[in-house]
Amino acid sequence: MQVLALVPVSQFLGSLYGAHPGLCNVLIDTVFSLAAALFAFVILPAGDFIIGQEPPEADPKTGAMENEGAYRAVLYTCVAAHWITLLTAVAVVGTTHINPLPLIGLAFSLGCEGGLLFTVAHELLHSLRPLDKALSNLLLCSVGYMHWTYSHLAHHRNVATLKDPASARLGESLYTFMPRSVVGNLRDGVVMERERLRARSIPFLSLQNRRAPQLLMLWWVGVPAGLLTAVGALFGPLAVGLGVAQALTAIFILEDVNYIEHYGLQRSLTRSGRLERTTAKHSWNGNWLVTNSVIFRLQRHSDHHAHASRPYQALQNIPEAPQLPASYPVMMILALCPPLFSHIMDPRAMAYSGKTVNK
DSSP: OOOOOOOOOGGGGHHHHHHOOSHHHHHHHHHHHTHHHHIIIIIHHHHHHHHOBOOOOSOHHHHHHHTHHHHHHHHHHHHHHHHHHHHHHHHHHHHSOOOHHHHHHHHHHHHHHHHHHHHHHHHHHTSSOHHHHHHHHHHHHTTTOTTHHHHHHHHHHHTTSTTOTTSOOTTOOHHHHHHHHHHHHHHHHHHHHHHHHHHTTOOTTSTTOOBOTTSOBHHHHHHHHHHHHHHHHHHOHHHHHHHHHHHHHHHHHHHHHHHHHSTTOOOOBOTTSSBOOOOGGGSOBOOBHHHHHHTTTTTOHHHHHHSTTSOGGGOOOOTTSOBOSSOHHHHHHHHTSHHHHHHHHHHHHHHHTTOOOOO
16 A cells, blocks of 8 residues: 655744744754655665565556556645645745754755655656646646656656666766756757657647747746746745755755666667667666555566556566665665765676566
8 A cells, every 4th residue: 555755744833943942942843844854764764674575466457457546546645745735835934934954954855755746746747647747747847847757758768778868877976977867858858849749740839839949848947937936926035945945855866766776777789789678677676665655666667667657556576677785765875975886786787787587
């Protein structure tokens, strides 16, 4: 059964910040402000260590598809919860005096919740339902990353190749990968939009053409910018700063996850000179129960890339796929230290490079 991650609780305690000027109380408020971050990077790994792997299902697809409406309702609830949380936070920051430390903690917690929003947006953008596509864009608007609805589809096409900016290369550090991925994802989004326009024979000046003058899309830039302008007008510059900080944190978390999902794995050329098809061996797999319950089984990434249209509740564990040595939160922290991450992951990546997984 899927569960929601804890959302930051600090925004609901905003009135306490001004009333607690003492250092001890500020530190207590800071701990509260970090609730979601502590949940993501302390409680989740501890739960994975204690509980371990998900048990094998007899037929994971049957029951999952019978209750598809309930599983989809969880995604819709996350969309509403995220926007309520974010809007409440900027309102509190704009109307309440908050000490700097709790404010920083709040921004980091909101960014961690934003990391969860990417998993929800990811699931919705793979749907064929127009409503789901729209809700995915609504979520991504809150972090200024709306082009991801297109660039992620390019990622599926080019995954585990040098053409894909979101596939980390063997020996590449997180800090080298991240700017390449951010810029490359924007570029891929533009390319995918061009293809969409060309396929539909939409002229350049059509209202359906979302392209801005410098090859940026009007919707991608204008909607988040308009949102920040409205926040500034209603709640002031500090609330705008909070919005920007949580967006940057969420994007950092997204790219950290991207980094570990395909690190060092590469598709080979066939005898005909074409790239082999994407299979389960081109993504790192994880099956830790607690983290999977919160991030919509994203750790079963091998099956997702082998069957991109398969909904999260039906994703299967593939034991013979490349296996991460720990769950996502642990691997994300390890990635911050490139020598340690490389020491752990490089031998595993090289060991899997010659294996075949066709499931």
